[in-house]
Amino acid sequence: MDIRSTDLITNRTWDEIAVGDTATLVRTLTADDIRVFAAMSGDVNPAHLDAEYAKASVFHEVIAHGMWGAALISALLGTEFPGPGTIYTGQSLHFLRPVHIGDVLTVKLTAKEKVERGHRIVFDCECSNQNGEPVITGEAEVKAPTERISRPRWPVPDLIVNDRHARLAALVGLGRGLAPVSIAVAHPCDTESLKGALDAAEAGLVLPILVAPLGKLREVAAAAGLSLDGIECIDVPHSHAAAEQAVALVRAGRAEALMKGSLHTDELMHAVVAHDTGLRTARRLSHVFVMDVPTYPRRLLITDAAINIEPTLEDKADILRNAIDLARALGIATPKAAILAAVETVNPKMRATLDAAALCKMADRGQIAGAVLDGPLAFDNAISAAAAKTKGIVSPVAGEADILLVPDLESGNMLAKQLEYLADAQAAGIVLGAKVPIVLTSRADDAETRLASCVLALLLARAGKGGAGGLGRAGASLSAVPQAALDGSVE
Numbered sequence: 044m045d046i047r048s049t050d051l052i053t054n055r056t057w058d059e060i061a062v063g064d065t066a067t068l069v070r071t072l073t074a075d076d077i078r079v080f081a082a083m084s085g086d087v088n089p090a091h092l093d094a095e096y097a098k099a100s101v102f103h104e105v106i107a108h109g110m111w112g113a114a115l116i117s118a119l120l121g122t123e124f125p126g127p128g129t130i131y132t133g134q135s136l137h138f139l140r141p142v143h144i145g146d147v148l149t150v151k152l153t154a155k156e157k158v159e160r161g162h163r164i165v166f167d168c169e170c171s172n173q174n175g176e177p178v179i180t181g182e183a184e185v186k187a188p189t190e191r192i193s194r195p196r197w198p199v200p201d202l203i204v205n206d207r208h209a210r211l212a213a214l215v216g217l218g219r220g221l222a223p224v225s226i227a228v229a230h231p232c233d234t235e236s237l238k239g240a241l242d243a244a245e246a247g248l249v250l251p252i253l254v255a256p257l258g259k260l261r262e263v264a265a266a267a268g269l270s271l272d273g274i275e276c277i278d279v280p281h282s283h284a285a286a287e288q289a290v291a292l293v294r295a296g297r298a299e300a301l302m303k304g305s306l307h308t309d310e311l312m313h314a315v316v317a318h319d320t321g322l323r324t325a326r327r328l329s330h331v332f333v334m335d336v337p338t339y340p341r342r343l344l345i346t347d348a349a350i351n352i353e354p355t356l357e358d359k360a361d362i363l364r365n366a367i368d369l370a371r372a373l374g375i376a377t378p379k380a381a382i383l384a385a386v387e388t389v390n391p392k393m394r395a396t397l398d399a400a401a402l403c404k405m406a407d408r409g410q411i412a413g414a415v416l417d418g419p420l421a422f423d424n425a426i427s428a429a430a431a432k433t434k435g436i437v438s439p440v441a442g443e444a445d446i447l448l449v450p451d452l453e454s455g456n457m458l459a460k461q462l463e464y465l466a467d468a469q470a471a472g473i474v475l476g477a478k479v480p481i482v483l484t485s486r487a488d489d490a491e492t493r494l495a496s497c498v499l500a501l502l503l504a505r506a507g508k509g510g511a512g513g514l515g516r517a518g519a520s521l522s523a524v525p526q527a528a529l530d531g532s533v534e
Contacts, residue, residue, distance in 0.1 A: 372506040
């Protein structure tokens with residue numbers, strides 16, 4: 044199968060070009076253009092990539108690599124004027140002005156001189172911005188084709204620009220200007236869990252209190268080259284005690300959030316759900332993965348993929364309320380929630396579809412507020428407007444989902460990990476429904492994931508959504524989290 048376009052790319056031969064002939068190309072600079080050029084060239088000069096550095100530079104914002112504009116000259120020579128068959132032999136350029144994101148460059152080539160020997164042509168080159176100001180000037184010399192070439196135009200390759208550092212910086216930026224949240228970190232006794240907490244502290248997101256066997260903690264820090272200077276550490280004999288003491292710090296008001304270290308999930312959660320000494324509220328506990336997927340235009344909140352194995356309709360209502368609280372803390376004023384099932388129609392034999400229909404009616408009656416709900420929706424309809432249109436689905440959520448409510452833990456856990464490991468999604472994890480937000484990540488997660496999760500804890504705490512309504516709602520009707528749901532479900 045020929046995947047090339049039916050459009051043709053056709054050159055102009057040496058004989059067909061006269062002195063004074065011109066051609067132009069117009070291109071708008073995007074942030075992705077800069078990232079792609081950096082990846083291709085290896086030029087990671089902070090003037091092009093580091094907004095904080097660039098702000099203090101003479102340009103006051105990031106600028107394009109100078110050779111990005113020069114590459115547009117090459118593109119015009121190679122595709123149109125003269126086009127295919129052109130051999131670049133020389134170039135002289137003067138760079139007069141920086142190019143900023145959003146600038147519109149017009150590249151103009153003018154045939155200045157023709158030389159019979161070697162069929163050479165010298166072109167005047169000028170790149171100007173949207174204000175008509177020259178950005179690049181110079182000359183290019185080529186050996187022009189002498190035979191007509193006309194070929195199907197090959198489509199420009201699709202690129203997914205995956206700048207994990209920029210995506211993490213954007214998430215961390217949501218916490219900028221907020222007072223750091225005090226966080227009790229239970230047993231951070233491996234490199235990644237300790238580094239995640241310390242990185243979050245360095246970023247100004249958290250004030251960590253490390254609860255762990257002090258000797259072991261110091262060994263981990265020394266081996267990883269991490270400093271504990273200025274960090275409060277509380278010595279306990281083992282991981283069980285770390286979990287209990289971390290929860291006690293929250294109950295005493297010394298910590299506004301809780302963070303899992305290298306201990307097992309069930310160890311921490313047993314302390315959290317303990318009847319008399321835990322952090323329960325009237326809202327059911329649930330976990331949310333916040334996924335930044337390079338191929339999706341907004342963050343995806345996937346819930347519940349770590350706590351509730353087979354949630355009931357009542358459980359799902361609380362799971363949705365928790366996710367809506369988080370979405371709003373992330374700045375999504377009216378999140379769109381897709382309630383997932385295998386199909387988009389109600390089937391009495393498929394409980395997920397019945398639950399979806401009931402949840403949507405609950406939202407209609409005001410029992411679930413603050414979001415737009417739709418379901419049942421299959422995954423493709425939830426994240427692709429084109430897929431929904433093909434199936435004739437009219438939905439305010441299809442293709443624009445912010446929240447994905449999954450039918451059960453297994454489907455959600457597999458979905459989140461597929462996105463993380465196959466689509467290079469950046470993940471963060473948080474538990475809501477307790478008196479304070481709980482940073483709950485897998486022991487396999489790196490420090491970056493833990494740092495990102497701390498951002499969520501900070502946003503929730505400062506939005507007054509630490510748990511299900513904060514510290515004043517302890518109590519009464521939370522059904523016990525099943526033992527099996529705590530046994531390493533996010534491990």
